[in-house]
Amino acid sequence: MSAAVPEGALRELGRTEGGAEALGLLVRDQHTRRLVLLRALLDAAADAPAALCPPAALARLRDDWALLEAAERTGRTAVRTVLLYPLAGPWAQRCLHGLIATGPAATAGPAPELAADLAHFSALAATAAIRARLPFRSRLTARGGLLVLPTLGALRTGRDEPVPVAVALDGDRLTLRQVDAAPVTVRLTTDGAAGSDGTAGGAGSGDPRWLPVLALPPVRPGAAPVPLDDIDPYRTAGTGVVRHGLSAATRLDARHRTAWARSWAGAEPLLRTGGPHRAEETATLLHCLVPLAPPPGSTPGGDGSAQCSGTRREAFGAVLTSRPATPAFFAATLVHELQHTKLAALAALTPLHHEDGAPRHFAPWRSDPRPFDGLLQGAYSHIALADYWQRLALGADRLAARDQAWAEHARTSEQVGAVLPVLAGSGALTQEGRVLVNEMISMYHRLADSPPPPGHRARAASYVRTARMIWRQRNAT
Structure with a gap:
């Protein structure tokens, strides 16, 4: 028997259960792997040919890493929230894959995708500093009409081409200054928890250009709110959803937000009915919901019974799903997908x-x-x-x-x-x-x-x- 997994924990997991010790074992291992991956990414950037990672890009990566280290000294938990966010996994994997390219790709110069991926590290570092409440100033680049600060929200620029944005944090006030536009002020809650308006990380603004990541209430007291992330640029990148005729949901409007919140509220008691371990595994393992567009065959509003869902091994803690038709099926989707999460994490251990x-x-x-x-x-x-x-x-x-x-x-x-x-x-x-x-x-x-x-x-x-x-x-x- 592997020393990595005690037999008692293995038997619990075999019953599709898992107490705090067994689930904690999986979570700790996955988090360690994420931190090692991030370190490997920085090392790969340092070793990559200049054609793949130009000196200016490498210097910016090192500056961002220094900001991360400073933020961690101020608020370690806050920084880990960003680095261990499920959707940072697909981003890191893409970067690493691009940096270790061989053959003609290693000398032809960085692909636009790799340059954008490397630049995203600046947004992660800035978000970590914001969550740690470390005052800083930085210059980021919005792409595709959005400057995304993972786990918090995004600034809508209204321009598809790359746009520089000055970012500054002073106390609980975050200021975003886009060229040729009035600044946007975002207010942060003191503890970084979900705001009373349902924003993840408590990052809210009265300015319609700020799009906060939404948060669903905790599954149980003491658990963290669950982001309903329809913003992160890596939420479906590299998945097979397109091959199956699926796609990530575009920005959820007020009606869809209300429908998701209602379904979520109804699912929570059904998870408890379906077994006390179901609510516990959801509270422990689910760190992000990615809304998918309704699958082919659905009603225009996505209110029919057709549904799709999935997980990603590189995005531990994320469940991708269209909105289930009923709370019972919502809870069933979580049960289904979190077993994939558990078994993939167990297989990584042994x-x-x-x-x-x-x-x-x-x-x-x-x-x-x-x-x-x-x-x-x-x-x-x-x-x-x-x-x-x-x-x-x-x-x-x-x-x-x-x-x-x-x-x-x-x-x-x-x-x-x-x-x-x-x-x-x-x-x-x-x-x-x-x-x-x-x-x-x-x-x-x-x-x-x-x-x-x-x-x-x-x-x-x-x-x-x-x-x-x-x-x-x-x-x-």
Whole structure:
């Protein structure tokens, strides 16, 4: 058994649970990896050819790093909030990938994307200083009509071309001065918490040019508010959402903000009903929600039942999702996606299997063949969903809610049952992977102690049989 993960924590995680110790282990490891990544980025910039990272860009990176260090001496927690923000991960990965380019790319000069990515470090450093309440002055560049200060908000410039913006912090007053425009003043709360107006970081302004990052209330007392980030330029960069016809939501208007807040408020008690560990894992792991545009087939306002969601391994703590149709499905989305977050973080700590990446396996929730790792990820998230929906069904007072929950439970449970034999039969599971899968099997049998009504079970079994038949026809197996 790996010394990195105690067996008790591994068994908890195998049951799709995880107390404070197990979840804290995952969080600490991911945060350490982020800080190492940032250090590697600075080292890569120093070692990169001048064609990739010109002397002026390197000097600015070092100045920004010095500002970060000064801010950390003033407010370490505030700075870590910025550096460990989920969406800083995709940015750092992009920068590092660009800086270690080889071949012609290393001598042809920096691509515009890399230059913009490196310049974004200035915005991160400035935001860290703002959150730490360290007085400073800096000159940043707005791109694409926005100067984004990650986790806080953005200045809307009204111009697509790059625009210089002078940034200054004096006490709790942040001043943004765009060339040829009146300054914008942003007021900060004293502790950097979410403001009473629902802004993340408490950064609010009466000027309509300031677009604050919105914040949803904490899942439980003592937890942090959850940013609903429709501003960060890296929120979907590098993902496959475009290939699937999806995109990040544009700026949420007042109506959509209200709808998101209402759904979130309704989801919180359902997370508790779905198991006390569900609310706890959400409070511990969810640090950012990225609203996606409604998927194809939705109603124009995005109020239909169609929904899409996902996570990103390089953006630990972020869930990308269109707005679910009901609070019950909102809570289910969080349960589903946070299992991916947990399992990916666990696999980074200790290998779970040595299977290859060939897509060959049937998964009832997908139409395409899945690699073994994808099968494990899907089964893990679906067995958590089966548990969540079963608890909702057993605790529901209304007949319609109970019937819907049993239907969802029956479907997800049947889906898991179709793939568990493949997982259990793998000879490439590590010792840790074997413990994890065995706990999933035990959990599956415990769920069977409270079966759904026979009609739901029959329909779920038929659904999986049909899915398998169509999969075989489509994939010629």
